Amino acid sequence: CHVTYNCCSQRAVCLTCKLCLLGAFGGFGTTTTTAGPAFSFSAPTNTGTSGLFGATQNKGFGFGTSFGTGTGTGLGSGLGTGLGFGGFGTQQQQTTLGSGLFSQPAQTPAQSNQLINTASALSAPTLLGDERDAILAKWNQLQAFWGTGKGYFNNNIAPVEFTQENPFCRFKAVGYSLMPNNKDEDGLVVLVFNRKEVDIRSQQQQLVESLHKILGGNQTLTVNVEGVKTMPDDQTEVIIYVVERSPNGTSRRVPATTLYAHFEQANIKSSLQQLGVSLSMARTELSPAQVKQLLQNPPAGVDPIIWEQAKVDNPDPDKLIPVPMVGFKELLRRLKVQDQMTKQHQTRLDIISEDISELQKNQTTTMAKIAQYKRKLMALSHRTLQVLIKQEIQRKSGYAIQADEEQLRVQLDTIQCELNAPTQFKGRLNELMSQIRMQNHFGAVRAEERYYIDADLLREIKQHLKQQQEGLSHLISIIKDDLEDIKLIEHGLNESIPIRGGVFS
Numbered sequence: 001c002h003v004t005y006n007c008c009s010q011r012a013v014c015l016t017c018k019l020c021l022l023g024a025f026g027g028f029g030t031t032t033t034t035a036g037p038a039f040s041f042s043a044p045t046n047t048g049t050s051g052l053f054g055a056t057q058n059k060g061f062g063f064g065t066s067f068g069t070g071t072g073t074g075l076g077s078g079l080g081t082g083l084g085f086g087g088f089g090t091q092q093q094q095t096t097l098g099s100g101l102f103s104q105p106a107q108t109p110a111q112s113n114q115l116i117n118t119a120s121a122l123s124a125p126t127l128l129g130d131e132r133d134a135i136l137a138k139w140n141q142l143q144a145f146w147g148t149g150k151g152y153f154n155n156n157i158a159p160v161e162f163t164q165e166n167p168f169c170r171f172k173a174v175g176y177s178l179m180p181n182n183k184d185e186d187g188l189v190v191l192v193f194n195r196k197e198v199d200i201r202s203q204q205q206q207l208v209e210s211l212h213k214i215l216g217g218n219q220t221l222t223v224n225v226e227g228v229k230t231m232p233d234d235q236t237e238v239i240i241y242v243v244e245r246s247p248n249g250t251s252r253r254v255p256a257t258t259l260y261a262h263f264e265q266a267n268i269k270s271s272l273q274q275l276g277v278s279l280s281m282a283r284t285e286l287s288p289a290q291v292k293q294l295l296q297n298p299p300a301g302v303d304p305i306i307w308e309q310a311k312v313d314n315p316d317p318d319k320l321i322p323v324p325m326v327g328f329k330e331l332l333r334r335l336k337v338q339d340q341m342t343k344q345h346q347t348r349l350d351i352i353s354e355d356i357s358e359l360q361k362n363q364t365t366t367m368a369k370i371a372q373y374k375r376k377l378m379a380l381s382h383r384t385l386q387v388l389i390k391q392e393i394q395r396k397s398g399y400a401i402q403a404d405e406e407q408l409r410v411q412l413d414t415i416q417c418e419l420n421a422p423t424q425f426k427g428r429l430n431e432l433m434s435q436i437r438m439q440n441h442f443g444a445v446r447a448e449e450r451y452y453i454d455a456d457l458l459r460e461i462k463q464h465l466k467q468q469q470e471g472l473s474h475l476i477s478i479i480k481d482d483l484e485d486i487k488l489i490e491h492g493l494n495e496s497i498p499i500r501g502g503v504f505s
Contacts, residue, residue: 121151187253
């Protein structure tokens, strides 16, 4: 996904990750939330609103102060009566979209004074009453751009606190996060542990038992782990859901908001912190009204023009939602998450590659077995045909040859003659066979494999070689006889030359 970065009036594009929009941001609307960076996994400390997306959380939410009768942390006895499931669902959570993170309430006099003081600190401080006030104004502007420090502008008024949420801070960006598509009925709640994934997986059963005890140890409740995923900084994300069984045998998942509200109770939250939980959140999808409200109102400190441009540049408005990133820490956090996801994807690709290699080996083995079975099938077919021939001969023994059999015999003889003709099929077949033998021979030399020749063909080769050998032997004997005759002629000539010399002398 893309990020539009606003730094020193420059707009750049960098690569960030797709994160689940799971937690409050701190900076949507004018409500102040002292928390970690956007979608961080540190436990937020809310001032003004509580819960996700400005929803007013009802801490009891049907559980009561003791979450049941007789126990301080249990789910109580009311959770097993009928499909109403007792405490669950009997009191609905009230969500107000007009306040909290999705709202831009009217400015109060204190906020107006804050804006006036900020403008005075940046443009016309009157602290020293001379030309040094201009230098102080530039220093305050630099602090405002950086998003930290105090802006002194008047001896009688307290200095202005510059934070990264102020509209003059330049170290801001707008990224895109993946909106969750899980429904409240799915009951998925995310718990972030300050422990490594290996430790969580090795002690997963003990973790489930501990969470069950935190829920009161009610036998009608079952804690299930949906997934475990590693996170940066040696943290681990565990997704759980709770199944509640009724006395009549039916069961359902506890809604995510209900389970999250229970985990947010003070005593329950302290118990989770003892287990190493740093953050808990409900993984539920945003309603269309929430998405509309979020998109219409730019977060505090974000330029509306940049926010509108971010909405236009959204690569997938149906799945992604723009989110602000304030400061380098948030950008570094998203970069770490991106690296983590890249490693996970690479690991998954390695697993897929190994599976593909294994499938290719299995395919090669299977093809070899299929070829072997085809040869066996051909051999069995020939044997079956031979048996049928013998059976047919025995059945027809003693009977005269019929007309159709005679016609078939004539056709077979004709085919046999055509095949045996030197210039017809047999010659071509012999030529092809010789080429195949040469190729098989060369292939056997290269691959060091052994090939077997058909017995009939081997007999023909032996017969041909035998005839060639006999021809060579006959030729050698003729040559030897001719040499003997030549020697005799030469010897006779040598003896006749001295006799003739004596006569002439």
